[in-house]
Amino acid sequence: MEAAAASEDCCVKVAVHVRPLIGDEKLQGCKDCVTVIQGKPQVQIGTHSFTFDHVYGSTGSPSSAMFEECIVPLVDGLFQGYNATVLAYGQTGSGKTYTMGTGFKDGCQTGVIPQVMNALFSKIENLKHQIEFQLHVSFIEILKEEVRDLLDPTSLNKSDAATTNTAKVNVPGKPPIQIRESSNGVITLAGSTEVSVSTLKEMAACLEQGSLSRATGSTNMNNQSSRSHAIFTITLEQMRKLNPAVSGDGGPNDIMNEEYLCAKLHLVDLAGSERAKRTGSDGMRFKEGVHINKGLLALGNVISALGDEKKRKEGVHVPYRDSKLTRLLQDSLGGNSRTVMIACISPADINAEETLNTLKYANRARNIQNKPVVNRDPMSNEMLKMRQQLEYLQAELCARGGSDEVQVLKERIAWLEAANEDLCRELHEYRSRCTNVEQRETDAQDGSPCSVKSDGLKRNLHSIEPADYPMGETMIGDSREIDEEAAKEWEHTLLQNTMDKELHELNRRLEEKESEMKLFGGDTVALKHHFGKKIQELEDEKRAVQQERDRLLAEIENLSHGSDGQTQKLQDVHGQKLKSLEAQIMDLKKKQENQVQLLKQKQKSDEAAKRLQDEIQFIKAQKVQLQHRIKQEAEQFRQWKASREKELLQLRKEGRRNEYERHKLQALNQRQKLVLQRKTEEAAMATKRLKELLEARKTSSRDNSAVANGNGTNGQTNEKALQRWLDHELEVMVNVHEVRFEYEKQSQVRAALAEELAVLKQVDEFASKGLSPPRGKNGFARASSMSPNARMARISSLENMLSISSNSLVAMASQLSEAEERERAFSNRGRWNQLRSMGDAKNLLQYMFNSLGDTRCQVWEKDIEIKEMKEQLKELVSLLRQSELRRKEVENELKLREQAVAIALATSATGNSPNSLKHVPDDMNGPLSPMSVPAQKQLKYSPGIVNGPGRDSAAFIDQTRKIMLAILVFDIVLELAVGNLLMLSV
Numbered sequence: 001m002e003a004a005a006a007s008e009d010c011c012v013k014v015a016v017h018v019r020p021l022i023g024d025e026k027l028q029g030c031k032d033c034v035t036v037i038q039g040k041p042q043v044q045i046g047t048h049s050f051t052f053d054h055v056y057g058s059t060g061s062p063s064s065a066m067f068e069e070c071i072v073p074l075v076d077g078l079f080q081g082y083n084a085t086v087l088a089y090g091q092t093g094s095g096k097t098y099t100m101g102t103g104f105k106d107g108c109q110t111g112v113i114p115q116v117m118n119a120l121f122s123k124i125e126n127l128k129h130q131i132e133f134q135l136h137v138s139f140i141e142i143l144k145e146e147v148r149d150l151l152d153p154t155s156l157n158k159s160d161a162a163t164t165n166t167a168k169v170n171v172p173g174k175p176p177i178q179i180r181e182s183s184n185g186v187i188t189l190a191g192s193t194e195v196s197v198s199t200l201k202e203m204a205a206c207l208e209q210g211s212l213s214r215a216t217g218s219t220n221m222n223n224q225s226s227r228s229h230a231i232f233t234i235t236l237e238q239m240r241k242l243n244p245a246v247s248g249d250g251g252p253n254d255i256m257n258e259e260y261l262c263a264k265l266h267l268v269d270l271a272g273s274e275r276a277k278r279t280g281s282d283g284m285r286f287k288e289g290v291h292i293n294k295g296l297l298a299l300g301n302v303i304s305a306l307g308d309e310k311k312r313k314e315g316v317h318v319p320y321r322d323s324k325l326t327r328l329l330q331d332s333l334g335g336n337s338r339t340v341m342i343a344c345i346s347p348a349d350i351n352a353e354e355t356l357n358t359l360k361y362a363n364r365a366r367n368i369q370n371k372p373v374v375n376r377d378p379m380s381n382e383m384l385k386m387r388q389q390l391e392y393l394q395a396e397l398c399a400r401g402g403s404d405e406v407q408v409l410k411e412r413i414a415w416l417e418a419a420n421e422d423l424c425r426e427l428h429e430y431r432s433r434c435t436n437v438e439q440r441e442t443d444a445q446d447g448s449p450c451s452v453k454s455d456g457l458k459r460n461l462h463s464i465e466p467a468d469y470p471m472g473e474t475m476i477g478d479s480r481e482i483d484e485e486a487a488k489e490w491e492h493t494l495l496q497n498t499m500d501k502e503l504h505e506l507n508r509r510l511e512e513k514e515s516e517m518k519l520f521g522g523d524t525v526a527l528k529h530h531f532g533k534k535i536q537e538l539e540d541e542k543r544a545v546q547q548e549r550d551r552l553l554a555e556i557e558n559l560s561h562g563s564d565g566q567t568q569k570l571q572d573v574h575g576q577k578l579k580s581l582e583a584q585i586m587d588l589k590k591k592q593e594n595q596v597q598l599l600k601q602k603q604k605s606d607e608a609a610k611r612l613q614d615e616i617q618f619i620k621a622q623k624v625q626l627q628h629r630i631k632q633e634a635e636q637f638r639q640w641k642a643s644r645e646k647e648l649l650q651l652r653k654e655g656r657r658n659e660y661e662r663h664k665l666q667a668l669n670q671r672q673k674l675v676l677q678r679k680t681e682e683a684a685m686a687t688k689r690l691k692e693l694l695e696a697r698k699t700s701s702r703d704n705s706a707v708a709n710g711n712g713t714n715g716q717t718n719e720k721a722l723q724r725w726l727d728h729e730l731e732v733m734v735n736v737h738e739v740r741f742e743y744e745k746q747s748q749v750r751a752a753l754a755e756e757l758a759v760l761k762q763v764d765e766f767a768s769k770g771l772s773p774p775r776g777k778n779g780f781a782r783a784s785s786m787s788p789n790a791r792m793a794r795i796s797s798l799e800n801m802l803s804i805s806s807n808s809l810v811a812m813a814s815q816l817s818e819a820e821e822r823e824r825a826f827s828n829r830g831r832w833n834q835l836r837s838m839g840d841a842k843n844l845l846q847y848m849f850n851s852l853g854d855t856r857c858q859v860w861e862k863d864i865e866i867k868e869m870k871e872q873l874k875e876l877v878s879l880l881r882q883s884e885l886r887r888k889e890v891e892n893e894l895k896l897r898e899q900a901v902a903i904a905l906a907t908s909a910t911g912n913s914p915n916s917l918k919h920v921p922d923d924m925n926g927p928l929s930p931m932s933v934p935a936q937k938q939l940k941y942s943p944g945i946v947n948g949p950g951r952d953s954a955a956f957i958d959q960t961r962k963i964m965l966a967i968l969v970f971d972i973v974l975e976l977a978v979g980n981l982l983m984l985s986v
């Protein structure tokens with residue numbers, strides 16, 4: 001195959017793909033440190049800014065647009081005969097495999113390769129009637145500088161190799177794959193499997209098979225990390241019929257009219273650059289990492305050589321042969337290929353240094369000039385030339401003989417131009433309408449008075465200082481409790497008063513009724529008997545008088561028959577007697593009637609008395625009931641009061657605990673902030689110093705080269721200059737080490753803060769859902785025991801610290817990346833090029849020897865100092881342990897006392913006097929066990945405090961409070977001691 005003469009210069013296109021923060025990074029509380037300028041392909045990180053051809057992800061273009069914008073032109077070019085390469089580059093875990101789709105499984109359609117396959121086959125489907133196609137794929141990986149065939153049908157234990165990551169076993173006798181360069185400079189792989197495919201399914205199967213066979217392994221930074229560079233190559237061969245009109249008889253002319261094109265598309269998923277410390281790799285992983293980094297370093301050097309315009313012009317050697325990877329990518333970088341490099345980056349602040357390095361490489365790669373050409377076979381090339389000649393001749397013939405045709409064409413052009421104008425006008429109108437609509441939309445979004453107001457409101461809300469939160473909380477809580485208690489007491493008093501009043505009323509009514517009852521007085525039965533007897537007597541008297549009257553009437557009757565005067569007289573006497581008797585009877589009758597009347601009245605009053613009696617009974621029953629209720633209510637209230645007191649005690653305890661927790665948290669926040677601030681300042685100083693040293697290195701290396709070139713005045717100046725140069729180099733090295741050390745420490749601090757933040761946030765989420773957080777998880781118990789406000793305050797403080805830490809990390813990463821890059825450039829040039837003579841070397845060696853001797857002596861002195869400090873540290877630690885033990889003792893004592901108070905309260909609730917702590921064990925009123933002397937001194941605390949006079953509860957509670965206070969003071973002292981200890985250890 002020969003490259004056609006028609007070639008074009010084109011730069012490597014670079015797209016950046018920013019993946020989102022992934023689960024692990026979020027868990028570590030990482031911050032996004034990469035900014036993509038909206039509407040521009042520009043990426044900023046720290047103070048660095050880079051411009052690329054495209055930026056996807058984050059606030060750049062959506063990742064879905066990547067294929068259309070970057071890859072489709074390459075696929076189209078493939079059909080025109082141009083080779084192409086897509087290269088995914090970036091640190092481990094930055095998303096290369098995800099972007100390329102090399103981890104193809106179960107027909108997954110995301111990723112560049114699956115989309116390329118789809119596009120390829122749909123294009124072939126459209127063109128297959130005009131063009132004859134043939135497709136081949138190969139899939140290789142470079143693992144530990146060895147090329148391995150991922151499609152080798154004869155290799156054994158594929159799946160085993162994939163899962164256990166052991167080297168693939170090739171069938172004995174099969175020669176290893178070799179990279180060869182043909183006479184015309186085309187790189188080929190001898191011995192790799194090329195599978196001929198004719199359907200999408202077949203190609204997908206190859207990708208899947210190779211992906212499964214690829215070596216992957218788990219590291220701290222990616223649990224499915226690719227441990228090799230993988231290259232999936234699609235070869236597209238086409239046989240086109242050039243001008244079917246010229247001949248169609250199947251004769252030799254047919255061959256003349258055929259064009260054969262063959263182009264390759266390399267889809268490369270590189271292994272990620274990694275730092276062994278961060279990936280946590282050791283053993284085999286570590287070795288893999290070393291090879292990966294070696295390959296990538298070689299790639300970096302090739303990119304540097306090709307991307308530096310000066311070097312290119314100087315014709316500097318490009319070290320393609322330094323690694324198999326660069327050798328295989330020779331055509332893709334600076335050769336016959338259209339190349340797109342996708343720089344994959346993680347936005348996490350902990351990856352800032354690696355991200356910066358990736359962006360720098362990518363930026364350099366943009367300068368690489370390729371020379372892609374259409375790949376035809378020599379015969380086709382010749383035929384093309386002839387065909388072009390033929391076309392030219394035909395055109396000439398037309399120009400001479402076919403003026404009519406020209407006229408027709410001219411008319412057609414005029415018509416097309418008119419149509420074009422119409423379309424342009426329409427387009428213009430449409431655009432201005434679009435602008436109007438957009439303007440209205442923006443106005444609507446910007447000018448909403450509502451949003452302004454709500455912003456103002458938010459500001460007001462934010463301006464409320466949260467610093468006094470726990471106080472506010474306690475006070476609100478307390479006042480709410482006091483209100484509740486007062487209400488309860490008031491309610492109780494009101495009820496008691498009402499019931500007392502009711503009782504009083506009942507008593508009054510009872511008294512009334514009883515005095516009424518008294519009015520009825522006497523023995524009613526005797527009275528009745530007396531009345532009955534009286535009536536009977538009256539009856540008897542009446543009967544006797546009636547008999548008398550009847551006898552007198554009978555006598556009068558008898559006398560009426562006589563006519564003498566005596567009889568008359570007797571008659572008169574009897575008549576008078578009769579009259580008096582009649583009068584007597586009438587009188588008796590009246591008396592009797594009166595008596596009956598009286599009896600009736602008596603009966604009525606008896607009934608009334610009975611009713612009264614009943615009423616009295618009823619009132620008495622009511623009174624008993626009321627008295628019972630009063631008693632019950634009083635008992636209930638007493639019980640409530642007792643439990644309330646217990647609760648109050650508990651609340652006070654909690655209040656004190658909260659207060660203590662607040663103090664502790666504030667102290668912790670303050671201390672951590674100070675430590676962080678100090679660390680950040682130290683880091684900033686080290687970073688600044690490094691920057692200055694790096695700047696100075698540039699000038700000093702220039703001076704030195706001047707000296708080395710013999711521009712110095714004499715040998716002594718030269719010697720001094722070399723010594724200065726060496727000192728400077730060493731200082732740079734130490735400083736880089738210092739910055740890296742600070743960087744590691746800062747990363748650890750950040751990780752710890754992030755871990756705590758994650759726990760707090762999780763607990764907060766559980767609490768907001770009313771759930772209790774899972775037990776037994778690290779830090780969960782402590783976070784759940786915090787009050788919500790304390791938690792919020794801690795979260796905000798942690799976020800604040802994380803953001804400080806993140807900024808500091810990015811700044812350090814930036815300088816480290818700079819230093820690394822300069823160091824590489826420097827070591828490439830050769831560190832010792834400054835030395836031009838043996839004398840120089842000897843002098844410098846002597847100087848180094850002296851310096852080393854001095855340093856060793858200093859180290860020895862420092863060792864002694866450290867030993868002494870260690871002793872001091874030990875003493876402090878033992879003092880701290882003693883205090884801690886003492887604290888535990890006092891705490892136990894307090895617990896016992898609290899239990900005693902609880903028991904006493906419970907006993908008082910069951911009816912015993914609430915003022916006596918009868919159940920306080922004897923030893924509770926005794927003295928505390930003797931406190932260690934230093935602790936007593938520190939706390940100004942006398943054991944006598946708790947030697948109460950006896951079993952008086954108030955004194956007991958007072959003592960308990962004092963113990964609590966003592967614990968608080970203990971804790972503060974401990975905090976201070978721990979703080980000092982930390983300072984000392986730092």
Ligand SMILES: Nc1ncnc2c1ncn2[C@@H]1O[C@H](COP(=O)(O)OP(=O)(O)OP(=O)(O)O)[C@@H](O)[C@H]1O
Binds near residue numbers: 063224273
């Ligand atoms: N654009 C993205 N959107 C969502 N998740 C992504 C994206 N890119 C990568 N990831 C996720 O990030 C993790 C690491 O991605 P991936 O394995 O592709 O990284 P890599 O650069 O190939 O790493 P290595 O070099 O170690 O093989 C994976 O879990 C992947 O799902």
